[in-house]
Structure formats: structure tokens, C-alpha cells
Amino acid sequence: MKKVLMGDHAVSQGVRLCRAQVIAAYPITPQTFIVEELSEMCADGRLDARFIMVESEHSAMACVIGASAAGSRVFTATSSHGLVLMHEVLHWAAGARLPVVMANVNRTLGPPWNILCDHSDSMAQRDTGWIQLYVESNQEALDTVIQAYRIAEQVQLPVMVNLDGFFLSHTAEVVDVPDQQQVDAFLPAFTPEFKLDIEDPHTFGAMCLDSNFMRLRQGIQQAMDQSREVTVQVDKAFGDMFGRYYGVVEPYRLDGAETILVTAGTVTSTSRVVVDSLREKGEPVGLLKIRMLRPFPFEWIRALLGEARQIAVIDRSISYGLSGGLAAEIRSALYDLEGAHPQVFGYIAGLGGKDLVPEDIEHMVFQCSEQRRPPREDLWIGV
């Protein structure tokens, strides 16, 4: 059924359709609407779940980890400082191989105090063992939540669904909310092989000092590797059932493109407009939307970007002392290519909610094609 929904509420609807059983969350702007709506659903019976109020995001994550270990389908949502407060327990969720699904509404970190969008919060969690997906629209947010559970439960890794604060979270657009029956058919009940059971006590997270530790760590990396293909399959199954496909990356007008923009999140939509208008003027410009950041889609990057002359990567965050994180990763992916490498222009833009307008993106495209070689690793837009 089509509804006009804000991004936060689209996420709530997705969680409801997935029949999450335990939800624990702490409010933080711009995430709060998600759990506010979910708590109302729990209260009025639309969702048969235990909603646990907690005193911090750290506790929220700890709660859903416990519930997930006990065999429940769980959900939490957070943003910004809430996410970085969870950092310790994010490792726990992945290390314990628990299919926790979390929505992170991207918001910058203070100080200076700022509640607006950039990707500093989730980019800082890339090493925690979580699958990270970035969405472009409210519809994609809802759909990705549903996909996330199926991916997470199949590979036994937690999934973080990232949506841009305010641009999506607080902006309403038409969203097709799937039928419960269809979602039930798409997403089977969660039946883990191992779960906490007081009738059959085992130690979970037991100490492990020998080579088994290495094996378990390698197991996480293998699951990450596996999750690329699983995501492709899940996305295909989803598309076949619901008519919407997203992929792990989305190539847009790449045929014959000499300059390719690389984006994640809502800047993708703006970039589509720029690409269309420049193509009309005959400029050979294309776009690659990164939907899956973890695991990193090496093969797709190499295959789709390898032939370009210039790559303009738009990072909505910075790894201080390095460059934009996504730009660095694109560079590393392209390094092993045979022959000539595309030049990677790493743009730092749109931090702390700074508007990223078509003129900014056009400027990047022209700068790339004129200069041919990036003057340095980080190029700042809008300073």
C-alpha cells in the first residue's frame, strides 16, 4: 500500500513487517521517530515485541545482543554519538555472530554541536564486523531493512542500515509499504542453530586463547566475503517478489563514461540530476552508487570503474590525517588493476549538513576532467 512516509517511519514499517521480537533503543535526533513509532506499535499491538527502555545506546545494543543470543529477532536504531557510544558492543555483536539489525540515521559528531547529516558516525565503525548498507530513498530504507534481516540471519553477521539524517529521516515521500503476507513469505522465522537456553547451559563468548581465536576471526572475514553473494541473491529474490532491485552497487550511465562520480547516500540523487544534465550537453559522465560499504565491493569497483579516466569520490566524512575514507578504499581497490589506473579525486563535502548542490558536483566533474591528476588526496568543497 502506498503511503507518504518520512524515512524514519519507513524504517519502522520495515521493522514491523519483519516481526522483530525485541527492540531496545535510546532516543537521539534524528533517529527518535523510528523507535517512537515502534514503541507505539508495541503498545497498541500492531507489533508483538518486547520494547525495552534503556539508559544509553551502549545498553540498547547490549540488550539486543542478549535477546539475539537467546534466539529473538531484534532491532535497534541510533545516530551519531549514540552509535559511537555503542562502539565496544558493536564488536561484541559481530564477534558473537549475532544477526542484529540496526538503523543508523547518519548525523555528524560534535563538537561543534551539530545535529545534521554526514557519515562520520558510521564511517568510524567500518572495522567492527558489521555489514554496512547505505540507502538513497525512503523506499530503499524500508526495503533494505527487510533485506537486512535475511542477509544477517543467513551469514550470521549484524547489519547496519544507514540513512541520511533529515534528508531522509525527516523528509516525507511516497513509499510502497509491502503486504505482511509477502514479507512473511520472503523472510522466514529466525531459527538459530545456537541459542542461549537455560535448560541447556553453555558458555557464550567463552575465553579462547589458542589458534581457535584466529579461526573464529577468520570466520567473520569469510562470512563477510560470503555476504556479497548472499546480498546479490537476496536483492534478486526481493526484486522478483516486490519489483524493486538495488544491487550491492548501482551503475548509472556508465557507458563510455570518462569521469565517474562515486557516491553513497542521498548525494546519489543529486548526482543523478547532474549526470543527466551533463550527458545532455555531451559530457561523458557516469555515476556509481555504493550501497554496500562493508563488505567492500572490490570486484564491482574494479569492473565498473577500471575503464574510467577520472573518478570523483564524494566523501561525507574524513579520516583525519588520511583523506575521505571511501576515496581511500576506492584507491586501494583500483591499485591491483593491470595497466593504466583511473585517477581518483577524493572530495570532502557536505560535512555537518552542509548542502551539496548540483553546482558543487558539476564543479567536481569539471575539475577532474581539466586537471587529470588530483593535486592532493583530499579536495574540500564548500569551505
Added chain:
Amino acid sequence: MSNELAADPKRLPPASITFSDMSWNRTGSWRYLKPRFVHKISPCNSACPAGNDVEGFVFLTGEGRYQEALQLILEESPFPGVCGRVCYHPCESSCNRKTLDEAISIAGIERFVSQYEPLHPTKPEKARQRRIAVVGSGPAGLTCAYHLAKLGYRVTVFEKATALGGMLRLGIPAYRLPRAILDRDIGRILTLGVEVKTECCAGRDVPWQDLMAWDAVFLAIGAHNVASLGIEGERLEGVLAGTTFLGALNMGHPISLGRRVAIIGGGNTAIDCARAALRLGSQPLIVYRRTRDQMPAIEAEVEEALQEGIEVEWLASPVSLRSKNGHVTGLECIRNRLTEADEGGRARPQPIPGSEFTLDVDGVISAVGELVDTKNLPGNIRISGLAVEIDSWGRTSLQRVWAGGDAGTDPRMVVHAIGAGKRAALSMHAHFVGEDTAALDREVRVGPNGYVSMQRYLNRDAIDVKAVPEVVKPEDVNLDHFEPMDRVGSRTIDLNERVRGFSEVNEGYDEQAVAQEAHRCFHCGACDLCGICFRFCPDLAIKMGDVPGNNLLDEFYCKGCGICAEECPRSAIVMERER
């Protein structure tokens, strides 16, 4: 976990989860401290001179088990209807809830349950042959008779007046204690087969010598003699003693009061006299030598009197009476100022020279205190100060003679008289069965105040392993588990209605209000099955009991972390070193 998985060393689980059952190393093996579910003494229980299990009856009331609540009160006191109305409730003054908002209205709860019938009719446990004479039928005498009768003794009460009740009937006006309520409490005592001789004054109608031949005597003659004002003209027409006035009023005798009546004193008698005079159509004026915060009367009574428009001349002492044709026409007073505190902690009033003034009155009621009639007592009984000397068990200097209440050296409050009556009954019983009161001191006294509990006495063979003789202090209560909640006010009848007659002023609680008030109770030191320990235990090592205090500990899993004891809202769990 499947054995096939455990048998295949190449197949690791995805995370570090042990194959084997961990029951060989359950968390209980970490423990060196162990929680124990205990029953401490709540401050209200410790503060009740009648030895009531206050926390217990409030709990039962909150559960809607009114008959059981009343039954519990009747184990200790036969006067729930009376105490629910006129007690100065030291239990409430000691209530730990004061640290959060306000004490709970224990009196209001007691009053509410007093209207029910007890679960089981009160009857003697077995017949005993010993005969005991109780002299005086006030709260002390009747409580003593009640407990002795319950224990099976043959009791006869000697009462000088025409009806039973002592000061409850003669001294307390009906607007505070309706006669029907008093009659109901007394009626319950009489069903035990207590013999009553009214209009029979010990020492006059029955010689003391005869009474001394009984197996035991309890002197509860009260304090009915009037203290003198010590000024000229006390015998003038229009001058009345407070107790005389109230006695005549309460027994329905004709009284002629003046139009403008001065009441001298600041105790409960003075307030009762003033409010009664107002209801009889007079204009009362209280003359009190100190200030309001020094008044010994119950604060709520003072407040109600002022609401009713009764005037008070503060810091004034009577000097002399004016008269015309033998009838009082005025009261000359002198203004006081307060100086350093006396040994009782109250500031001493000191007359200011030259500050005399005269109040035009045509009636004066003196209510400056009541005295024990020490002239009419068994010969050579020892007197201490102005009352019969008694020890901590109510024994006098005479063999087989006990005393208590206003006649003894107890505080002059109804609830202390009730405690004194019970104490004497228990002490007599111990004497007859040859029990040592030193042992009883340890077993039947509740907390440091030493008030006596009959329940404890009767159940002392059933050792309560949970009992801990420690009173719960305010800081022992975990306030994090309580929300502030206003004390439920008691409704009073309309002010105009009040001063027009002797209808009861307070209407008491209805069922909804009493439930709300009972649920404000912290249940200090007593499990009420709130489940906080169960919910906070990280090891699911607490199994909820079916009745309060019966929670069980799973010793295989309790690792002795102490969270349950820390979280327990009411300090009913202690951590102890394991032996």
C-alpha cells in the same frame, strides 16, 4: 547442542560457544557472599506503643484483605476503631516515606479496616481458673482484660462510672470518637466473657483488702482528678474543670456554660473542651501560656480547632478571676515571654511584669492537667511522682498487683494505655506459668522502644529464621524504586455542619482511597513480592515465592553479586558471608 557437532573437531560453531554443558561450573561456585531474605522491623512497628504489626496490616489492606488486616490488629489491640480515630500515631511520625514525600496515613487505614468483622471470631484459647481483678475500664484496663480473657483467665472489670470506657467515653467528645464506634470495640472485648461491674468503685464499694485476695489485680484507674489553676476563685460559679465538663457532656448530663468561655490549657483536654463548647453555642477562647508549636495537643486537632474559628490567647497565663455575686465575670491574665528550654525541651514561659490584662468572660474551664487519685489506692503501694510506680513489666511494689495507663507512669495517650494493658496481661500470664520476664524481654519486645507484641509471645516457639532485630532506617530504603505520590487526604464534613453538632468531623477513607494510601507503603524490611530481586538477578537465581518472604535462592547459580540486596526497595535482603 548436538553431539555430532561436538564430535567433529573441524566444525567450529561460528562464535565461541562451548560444546559441553557448563553445569560442572555453575556461577554459584564464584560465591563467597550469599543473600538472605529477611524480615526486619519497620519503623512504624517499632514506634507503635500498642505493639501493632503496622506494616503487616497495611500490606493486607493493600491486598484488599480487610478482614485479615483487622484480625492482625486484634492480635495486639482491641481498639482499632478508637485508635484509627484518636491515636496520635507515632507510627506515622516514624514512617520512612517522609524522606520521599509524606508519611502514609496509618491511622486512616486502621480506621478503615476497623469497620469490618474479623476473619475469625475472637475467643479464649482455653479456660484457666485464675481470677483477675481489673480496676478501671479505660483503654489500659479493657486491653488487659481482653488479653487475659483471650488467654483463658477469668476477668472482672470494676468501673466507677455507669458505662465502660474510662477517658475514651468520658473525655473524648463524639465528634472525634462516635459512641457507636467505641461501643463496637468494647463489645468485641465483652464477647470474650469478661465480667463487668459498673458503678462499683474499688476502695469504696469493694475494699482494696478484698481485691488483694484475687490472683492478680491490674490498677488502671486513670487520672481523673483535676489539677488546680493555683489562683483565687476556683470555686466561683461558672468555673469548671475540663474533665468534669467533658464527662458531663459525654454522659448526657445537663451543662450550663457561659456565653464567652475561657479554656485554660494547651493539651488535648483543652482543645476538646473548646471545640465542644463551640458546638454547644458558646464562644470559646483558649488561653495558653506558650506558643502553638509548643502545644502538647495533637497537631491535627489544633488545626481543626483553628479552622472552626476558635480563638487562642497565646503566651498568656491566668492570674486571678473576677466575680460578681459569686459568678465569674472575668479572667485576669499576664503576658508571657519564652525563655530558655526546660528539661522537657520546651521553652519556659516567663511573665512580663506589668503586662496584666483582663478577658471578659462568664465561664472558665480549667484544663491544665489531670492527676491520679493517689488517695484511693491500696495501702502502702509505692508512688513515683504523681503516679503509681511500675517497672518495665507494669509490676507495682505490691505482690500480684500491676498498674498501667494514666495511673502508672506511662505517657498519657490512649495507645500507651493499650500497650500498658497488654504488657500487664502478658506479665501476669508469665508470672502464673512461671516464665522469666528477662527471656520475654528478648522475645516479645519490638525494636529498641521495647513495646510488647502478643503475637511474638504466642508464636515464640515457631522460630522465624527470617527475623532480624533491626529497624529499617530511611537510608536503607532504595528510593529509586518509588515515585512520589501524595498522601490521600481524609475528607471532613462541611465546616458549618461541624460546629452545629457532634457529628464526626472526619469521614475516613473509602475503598479506593484506602487502597491508594496502602499502596504508598514502602513495606520497610518486609518482602511484599515486588519482584525487583527476581528482575535484577543477572543469573535468574531467584525464584519468586508464593507468599511474601518465601522467595527461594538457586544456590547453584547465585554468584553472590549482591545486586538483589542493593536493589531491594525495602531492605529485606542482607548479604552474609558464607560458612
